[in-house]
Amino acid sequence: xxxxxxxxxxxxxxxxxxxxxxxxxxxxxxxxxxxxxxxxxxxxxxxxxxxxxxxxxxxxxxxxxxxxxxxxxxxxxxxxxxxxxxxxxxxxxxxxxxxxxxxxxxxxxxxxxxxxxxxxxxxxxxxxxxxxxxxxxxxxxxxxxxxxxxxxxxxxxxxxxxxxxxxxxxxxxxxxxxxxxxxxxxxxxxxxxxxxxxxxxxxxxxxxxxxxxxxxxxxxxxxxxxxxxxxxxxxxxxxxxxxxxxxxxxxxxxxxxxxxxxxxxxxxxxxxxxxxxxxxxxxxxxxxxxxxxxxxxxxxxxxxxxxxxxxxxxxxxxxxxxxxxxxxxxxxxxxxxxxxxxxxxxxxxxxxxxxxxxxxxxxxxxxxxxxxxxxxxxxxxxxxxxxxxxxxxxxxxxxxxxxxxxxxxxxxxxxxxxxxxxxxxxxxxxxxxxxxxxxxxxxxxxxxxxxxxxxxxxxxxxxxxxxxxxxxxxxxxxxxxxxxxxxxxxxxxxxxxxxxxxxxxxxxxxxxxxxxxxxxxxxxxxxxxxxxxxxxxxxxxxxxxxxxxxxxxxxxxxxxxxxxxxxxxxxxxxxxxxxxxxxxxxxxxxxxxxxxxxxxxxxxxxxxxxxxxxxxxxxxxxxxxxxxxxxxxxxxxxxxxxxxxxxxxxxxxxxxxxxxxxxxxx
Amino acid sequence: xxxxxxxxxxxxxxxxxxxxxxxxxxxxxxxxxxxxxxxxxxxxxxxxxxxxxxxxxxxxxxxxxxxxxxxxxxxxxxxxxxxxxxxxxxxxxxxxxxxxxxxxxxxxxxxxxxxxxxxxxxxxxxxxxxxxxxxxxxxxxxxxxxxxxxxxxxxxxxxxxxxxxxxxxxxxxxxxxxxxxxxxxxxxxxxxxxxxxxxxxxxxxxxxxxxxxxxxxxxx
Numbered sequence: 001x002x003x004x005x006x007x008x009x010x011x012x013x014x015x016x017x018x019x020x021x022x023x024x025x026x027x028x029x030x031x032x033x034x035x036x037x038x039x040x041x042x043x044x045x046x047x048x049x050x051x052x053x054x055x056x057x058x059x060x061x062x063x064x065x066x067x068x069x070x071x072x073x074x075x076x077x078x079x080x081x082x083x084x085x086x087x088x089x090x091x092x093x094x095x096x097x098x099x100x101x102x103x104x105x106x107x108x109x110x111x112x113x114x115x116x117x118x119x120x121x122x123x124x125x126x127x128x129x130x131x132x133x134x135x136x137x138x139x140x141x142x143x144x145x146x147x148x149x150x151x152x153x154x155x156x157x158x159x160x161x162x163x164x165x166x167x168x169x170x171x172x173x174x175x176x177x178x179x180x181x182x183x184x185x186x187x188x189x190x191x192x193x194x195x196x197x198x199x200x201x202x203x204x205x206x207x208x209x210x211x212x213x214x215x216x217x218x219x220x221x222x223x224x225x226x227x228x229x230x231x232x233x234x235x236x237x238x239x240x241x242x243x244x245x246x247x248x249x250x251x252x253x254x255x256x257x258x259x260x261x262x263x264x265x266x267x268x269x270x271x272x273x274x275x276x277x278x279x280x281x282x283x284x285x286x287x288x289x290x291x292x293x294x295x296x297x298x299x300x301x302x303x304x305x306x307x308x309x310x311x312x313x314x315x316x317x318x319x320x321x322x323x324x325x326x327x328x329x330x331x332x333x334x335x336x337x338x339x340x341x342x343x344x345x346x347x348x349x350x351x352x353x354x355x356x357x358x359x360x361x362x363x364x365x366x367x368x369x370x371x372x373x374x375x376x377x378x379x380x381x382x383x384x385x386x387x388x389x390x391x392x393x394x395x396x397x398x399x400x401x402x403x404x405x406x407x408x409x410x411x412x413x414x415x416x417x418x419x420x421x422x423x424x425x426x427x428x429x430x431x432x433x434x435x436x437x438x439x440x441x442x443x444x445x446x447x448x449x450x451x452x453x454x455x456x457x458x459x460x461x462x463x464x465x466x467x468x469x470x471x472x473x474x475x476x477x478x479x480x481x482x483x484x485x486x487x488x489x490x491x492x493x494x495x496x497x498x499x500x501x502x503x504x505x506x507x508x509x510x511x512x513x514x515x516x517x518x519x520x521x522x523x524x525x526x527x528x529x530x531x532x533x534x535x536x537x538x539x540x541x542x543x544x545x546x547x548x549x550x551x552x553x554x555x556x557x558x559x560x561x562x563x564x565x566x567x568x569x570x571x572x573x574x575x576x577x578x579x580x581x582x583x584x585x586x587x588x589x590x591x592x593x594x595x596x597x598x599x600x601x602x603x604x605x606x607x608x609x610x611x612x613x614x615x616x617x618x619x620x621x622x623x624x625x626x627x628x629x630x631x632x633x634x635x636x637x638x639x640x641x642x643x644x645x646x647x648x649x650x651x652x653x654x655x656x657x658x659x660x661x662x663x664x665x666x
Numbered sequence: 667x668x669x670x671x672x673x674x675x676x677x678x679x680x681x682x683x684x685x686x687x688x689x690x691x692x693x694x695x696x697x698x699x700x701x702x703x704x705x706x707x708x709x710x711x712x713x714x715x716x717x718x719x720x721x722x723x724x725x726x727x728x729x730x731x732x733x734x735x736x737x738x739x740x741x742x743x744x745x746x747x748x749x750x751x752x753x754x755x756x757x758x759x760x761x762x763x764x765x766x767x768x769x770x771x772x773x774x775x776x777x778x779x780x781x782x783x784x785x786x787x788x789x790x791x792x793x794x795x796x797x798x799x800x801x802x803x804x805x806x807x808x809x810x811x812x813x814x815x816x817x818x819x820x821x822x823x824x825x826x827x828x829x830x831x832x833x834x835x836x837x838x839x840x841x842x843x844x845x846x847x848x849x850x851x852x853x854x855x856x857x858x859x860x861x862x863x864x865x866x867x868x869x870x871x872x873x874x875x876x877x878x879x880x881x882x883x884x885x886x
Contacts, residue, residue, distance in 0.1 A: 661777070665776060
């Protein structure tokens, strides 16, 4: 089965040069995305079959490429199978969406060759079983996604996004390189050898910190997130969906693979670090998201939030595993992985919806949208499902994973360590705050963009998107609902992963009455998505029928917002900024140093009054700007070296050689 | 190895260092070239002696390459170049012979200390050879640093390369391919540098590298 997977990945790679040829053809993008769809769907099915195989075999393969004495090792176990499912489900959905969306591409030659290569890169990261292949694939994934980010290179903003992304990606890879260097110093690069070795506690702790830096910078953990809200929106929408929904998950995979699998038994304080990064990431990410007006930026910041939730779950799993409570660790770990899967579903869905809106209107600014529910009813419906799911409302899937996470948090009093006993509830509070903010954020996104009246002509003249894009969105929406009402199936499918990584599994869920899920014990807590769904559907239908039967079923259109302003301008509607203003007033003055400047002209002046809001990104100002300034200062000093004479260069080399020899001699 | 063989190897490698010292203070180009030809000749002898001592027939080939290319072809070609460029009368202001010689002696001492410290396990011949080779390399670099004329910098580079060959032949079991490729790379470097010399000359009417610096608008 692993050979099938590798052949499919090789086909994806081989599609990249074909993309160059196809980009010149009129139907080229259709053919290429169709091929990608077939390949990723097959890969997804292959991985799913492997994940559901009751024997849970671990398959290995070695290819004679890469380092000559090492070769490239690949391994397909439950963990990589699960992440292969996530990657290729996202890839298949993005390819299906792009069948329609990609035909509007301005310069297909800048997207088509890199798209399959990017998919292949992510697949190889998940399959790699030695440090060298892992790093090469990781870097390949970063570079191809960078090429996709700068594919619309005419906009200066995108170039800047690409630059920041490239810098952060190199930083992340450097951290991972050092981590693997520390791990492989004794046993060599093969993951099997690293797994068998027993590094010292100090070395493993160093590796954990480096891995958190390396994978965290790719996943978007605060404060390493600065590139993410720039780069993800800059790419074409289907690629944005892949980057947010899938590539951040590949980073999570890297973290899980190294920390849970390759390293020996965890220390309890590792979990403190992860929790202290994960919780604030969730809250800060969604606070940033609330302040944005650009749809795709909102989604990108919300990705940061969800990554924070996933890392919190992983931190909990580490904490419970280190303290010997592996049945709770299994719960937290399963919740984190389920959230990985769920987020891949709804974030791809939402980015596709944003892409459809962008394609229909040409704008990403919410303040220019509005009323799209009448012009794009199907897209609006799919987006509604995505928004409800990501806001963690039952009966959709977002609720299940976050609910499981809270079940694990509620078990924190059982932890013996006092530090963790105090921190875990605090992190739980941050997660609860983040969940509430996320709901507010998506009410804003949906309400401002899709409801109300159009705020611009482009929004008024929008049209429904094509049927392939709709098919992709509806498929994802259906999966969101399915995972929400039948979570037991998904939890049981994750059991082998949890068994391999934390050494225990959650109780078996399928077969319980009414498909209820019971994470710990029936007396404690249980949740039944199916019943909630049936109840909500029944109530909704009954109420709608009753209203339509009892009241007039005639459709009436009356002027909206007709409260004393009969012929009002759409600009007087509630706007995105006004929606988030209360939250900005409460949190913004500290976190964003937000200031509102009201400028009232004197009574005789005809000038309009103005209200400006100034917000600063304190993390950028406090962390990134000083580093950038220091580097700029140093390069200016060193720049003199570029303009020396030939003899001075020779002298420099000579003196350096002499100094080195003196070091050896003395 | 008998002590006579060792002494002869020692003598030849030492003469190479001596020749390097002679090159340090030659301020006329022809004289510099002649010393360089002698330098290469001594190298060929030394390599041939190593071939005899180590009973490694392929080293004779290396010696022949050194003799033909470095001691004959390259000096003759450089002679012609100097004549064509019309710079055979130019006298270079070397930094100051006394100072340069002192620096050279310091370098030789440094390379001795380094080699004795780094290679306690190696056999005596290889140790001495490596120490001398490092001295020749460092002296070659010193020649390059102290000269301003491009031709003499080329000669310094060639003598540096001689040091490398000496080091390579001193180590037993160095494959022939490596030596041949080193020899060819030097030949190609020579050709490229030769072409560049003429191009520089064409543009600036001089092979003084200061002209290049002036062209780049450098402040000195």
